[in-house]
Amino acid sequence: MLRSVRKPGLGQLPRHLVASISPRRCLTYDSTLKSLKIGSDTRVIFQGFTGSSLLREDARALAATANARESLEWGTKIVGGVRPGREGEHLGLPVLPSVRKAMEVLKPDATGIYVAAHQAAGAIEEAIEAEVPLIVAVAEHIPLHDILRIHSMLKAQSACRLVGANSPGIISAVGKCRIGFQPLPCFEPGRIGIVARSGTLSYEAAASTLRSGLGQTMCIGIGGDILPGTSIREGLQILIEDNDTEGIALIGEIGGDAELEAADWIREYQARTPNPKPIAALIGGVKAVPGRIMGHAGAFALPGEPSALDKIEALKGAGVAIVNHPSRFGPVLKSMLSGSTPTGAGVTAPGQRRGMHTIACRPTSTQLPLHMGVSSQKRTLYLTQNAAFDLLRRHGVPIAEETDPSAQKLLAVTINKSTRSPCIIASPISDASAAAKFDFAYSARGGAPDVPVASIAKHLGLTPGSIDSLEHTINALVTIFTEKEAFLLETRIVDSGADHTVRLAAAHFGFDDAAFRSCGRQADVQALRDLTTEDPAEVSVEKDGIVYIKLEDGDIGTLCIFVNIFGGLTRGDMIAEGVVLAVKDLQMTVPVVVRIRGTNEKEGQRIIAESGLPLFAFDDFDEAAAKAIELAKGGLHL
Structure with missing residues (x-):
């Protein structure tokens, strides 16, 4: 069974924030739960209210403005927004130069953060430092290690509650x-x-x-x-x-x-x-x-x-x-x-x-991803074992030549999603059925000074003389985890016994692709990607911003196209117009079933129905899915 060993710590916080945190408040993030109780009296500000440039409003700023206007009309008590370093007015509401200033003047209960992923972590941190009671972060693809740093801040205070990210x-x-x-x-x-x-x-x-x-x-x-x-x-x-x-x-x-x-x-x-x-x-x-x-x-x-x-x-x-x-x-x-x-x-x-x-x-x-092929998504990059071994050798970690699989033990550095902390997973056998978790405090400086190496060695069943070698291996893994922004460094280790040296027999390394795609970090890790190990069809569509995953089975796909849209930020009428244009441009020869709900759903359904094209429009999912399966099994072509 999986056991969790918790070691509290502040991680790496801004010095001025650490100085402002009293011991009484260090373990009371739970007390911020009441901030989720929003209602008609909740005073809201927007970060990313007007965009980042005086010369132009990008699509994100326009979306935030449209969202704010719609929310105001619905009844949300938006009292203003923030534009770094500038003051003014937007939608008839005040715009302040910082969140701290907005807290002083507007006294908000909550902030909605509408900025791009590469700016979002900084915006969340600014809201935490200003002690906004409720922080809502909508951005997707914020790098994982930025979020780990944010959680180390949240755990050390009792003023702010975060919803999000993504x-x-x-x-x-x-x-x-x-x-x-x-x-x-x-x-x-x-x-x-x-x-x-x-x-x-x-x-x-x-x-x-x-x-x-x-x-x-x-x-x-x-x-x-x-x-x-x-x-x-x-x-x-x-x-x-x-x-x-x-x-x-x-x-x-x-x-x-x-x-x-x-x-x-x-x-x-x-x-x-x-x-x-x-x-x-x-x-x-x-x-x-x-x-x-x-x-x-x-x-x-x-x-x-x-x-x-x-x-x-x-x-x-x-x-x-x-x-x-x-x-x-x-x-x-x-x-x-x-x-x-x-x-x-x-x-x-x-x-x-x-x-x-x-x-x-x-x-x-108990099934772990070592046996899986290399894959790449918007948020993950897996290395081949040879590339992982090369990275380990640079940190002085010895690699075993050949080992008995029954002698291998699991050792991994990853994240504990329950405690929102990095952790070590250790098992005296090769799978996770006997694993224990050992949390440690996040630090952007790397290393893991508070990792209980002796406890991990005991759980792994290593000889006492191997503790120093294990500590070297763990420190190397944690350094790679931090410096290269990994989410999983999974290894199998063996204890050589005679020379008390811990050696690695297998490695499966996964890294956070968002660090590169959102913030331009970790280009050297990206360069290690081996496209020859990946599915050519999945790779081929990446240049167009499409994430394509082949599924094992199913009736809907090449026999029939099922477009299922439930719009929030994306409007249903825009989707409908895109579908109509695509069907015309590609001269589709397979049936297309379109189901649209959400924002502007009626207009989207009208566009599909009045297109004059052989499209099947629905607003109910079950009806749409049933039609798609019927068309696919019937082999109907346009």
């Missing part, structure tokens, strides 16, 4: 307060609270509850980042405490232990509550390709983490109804609120409540 934001339908880019047509005051890792699936859930006549109270989009500032469990706690919320939709996915922690919390909640609120859940990634990031930065499993099916079983055992598509949330929760047992295709009724499902007895995956 988040659609947080919205109160009852309080008419939106901090994010959720499609407003899907949200009306009602009875259902939503907590979700996926933005698009949360919109689907909102639309489903609206169609069922339930509406929503609040939707907390914790975001798809590897290390979100707010967890599913924390979102659940807010919704359970909310008097307006009568039922809850939970949306999780592969990667991390957050859903298992939520299942544990739900068990405890139900055990102490006479009439607990009904909860339905969806877990994405049941059919995900192993070892591949399927969309969100955090949608992949690290060594020892549970699968999507493990998470589903844990939630079922906690008395949660399971759905296989967010369009089913509305009918299921409506049945549960009426006291009926939910039924129907794609629905699993709540299971009988079982005994406590604690951390100690959680299912853990």
Whole structure:
């Protein structure tokens, strides 16, 4: 079983911030949870309100302006914004030169950060230093190690709560307060609270509850980042405490232990509550390709983490109804609120409540990614083993020539998604079934002075004389992890015994591609990428900004094209116009089914319906999917 050993630390904080933190506040980030309770009185500012240049407004600035205008009209109390180093007015609201100045003059309760990924970490840090109570970061592709640094700051204070990054934001339908880019047509005051890792699936859930006549109270989009500032469990706690919320939709996915922690919390909640609120859940990634990031930065499993099916079983055992598509949330929760047992295709009724499902007895995956081929996504770059060995040799780590696989032990440096810290994973055997986690404080300077090497050596079953060699290996791995911005350095080690030297027998290294794509860092690591090991079809579309992943099976693809859009920041009419132009330009010979919901959905559906082209338009997912499968199996060509 996977055990976690926690070592607290401040990481590397700005000197002035460390000086301002009293010991009383060092371990109280949990106390900021109340800041998620937004409503009609919440005062909001925007960072990235007007763009970064006086000479031009880029697309991001225009999007932020449109979002602010729409939110204002809906009822959100936006009181102004920030433009670094400048003052003025925008949308009739004051613009201040810094977040600290905005805090003094405008006294906001929350800030929405609408800047590009390479600027987002600095904007979040500025908001933390100014002590804005709620910080909502929507940007995708913020480098992982920037987020690790931010979490080291958050753990050392009790003034700020972070939602995101890679988040659609947080919205109160009852309080008419939106901090994010959720499609407003899907949200009306009602009875259902939503907590979700996926933005698009949360919109689907909102639309489903609206169609069922339930509406929503609040939707907390914790975001798809590897290390979100707010967890599913924390979102659940807010919704359970909310008097307006009568039922809850939970949306999780592969990667991390957050859903298992939520299942544990739900068990405890139900055990102490006479009439607990009904909860339905969806877990994405049941059919995900192993070892591949399927969309969100955090949608992949690290060594020892549970699968999507493990998470589903844990939630079922906690008395949660399971759905296989967010369009089913509305009918299921409506049945549960009426006291009926939910039924129907794609629905699993709540299971009988079982005994406590604690951390100690959680299912853990013993299959690790060493056996997988090299892959590249927007957020990951894996090296070949030879390239990883070369990197290790430069740091003086000895490599074993040939070893007995049964003598190999697992040693990895990665991240603990639960504690939002870097950690060592160690197992006395080659897989993670007997692994333990040892957290250490993040430091941009590299090295790991607080890693309990003696404890790790004992858990690995190494001879006492090997501790110095193990310490050298761990320090080398942690240095590479920090300096090269890795997310996983997984190795198999052997203890030579006679000379007390720890040698590496295998290595699988994964690095955060966002550091290069967003901020231009780690070009030397990017240069180690071996394209000959990757799928040519997947590589060929990268130049066009497309992430393409081949799936093992399925009926929809070359036989029929299924365009499924639920627009938030992206408008449905723009998508529809693009589909129409593409079908005309490419002279399509396969049927195209288009399903559009979300922002400007009616206009998008009208464009498709009136295009005069052989397109099949739907707004219901099940109907659209059924049509696509029918067309694919029928072999219809245009």
